[in-house]
Amino acid sequence: MTTARSGDALTTELVDPRSAEGRAVVRRFYADIVGRYWGRPATDAEIERAMLDEPSDDLRGDSGFLLVVQDGVHVVGCGGVRLIEPGVGELTRIFIDKTVRGRGAGRTLIGELESMSASRGVRTLRLTVRGDLVEAHRLYQRLGYETVEPFSSSPYADFHLAKKLPPTAD
Structure with a gap:
């Protein structure tokens, strides 16, 4: 678990995306x-359709992982990494509740995802961002993610970003 530098008790915890909490x-x-x-x-039907169209069940085991961000006992966000191929992971399901945005929760979450990815042999993390998610795009750029050639044909992939992770100390 990780604590945010802002002084707020933000922690991360690994969860199974199939669990009730996940x-x-x-x-x-x-x-x-x-x-x-x-x-x-969003309507309940729209949310259920999105969850069926883009399942998260693979964010566990050898194919990936999902973290939740907690503020004390309350879950205030999540983020996952899907392991694409040896050395390459993809950030996904990045979410920070609006009640804690601006407190370093996104930075804390991404830092932990990067650390866990590196420990699993990931050397490059990539992601896509929709154009309307301006603050997310700005955060990724501040954290060193750079524009790369498109790797997804998703209609929601307005920006393709990637970052090389430093090697882990063994």
Whole structure:
């Protein structure tokens, strides 16, 4: 677990995306991004459709992992890494609740995802970002993610970013 530098007790914990806690936070992720996409609160049907169309079950075991961010006992975010091929991972399901945005939760989460990825042999982390997720795009750039050639044909992939991770000390 990691504590944010801002002095707030933000921690991360590994969870199974199929668990009640994992499904609940991934559902909040989809509620946020679907709602932002449409410019209105997402309906339950829209959230369920997104969860079926883009499942998160592979964010465990040898294919990836999912972390939750907690502020004390409350889950306030999540993020995962999907292991694409040897040495390459993809950030996914990055979500920070609006109540804690600006407190370093995103930085804490990404830092922990990078550290865990590096310990699993990942040397490059990549991700896609929609154009309307301006603050997320800005955060990734501040954390060293740079524009790369497109690697996804998703209609929601407006930006393709990647970062080389430093080798871990063995």
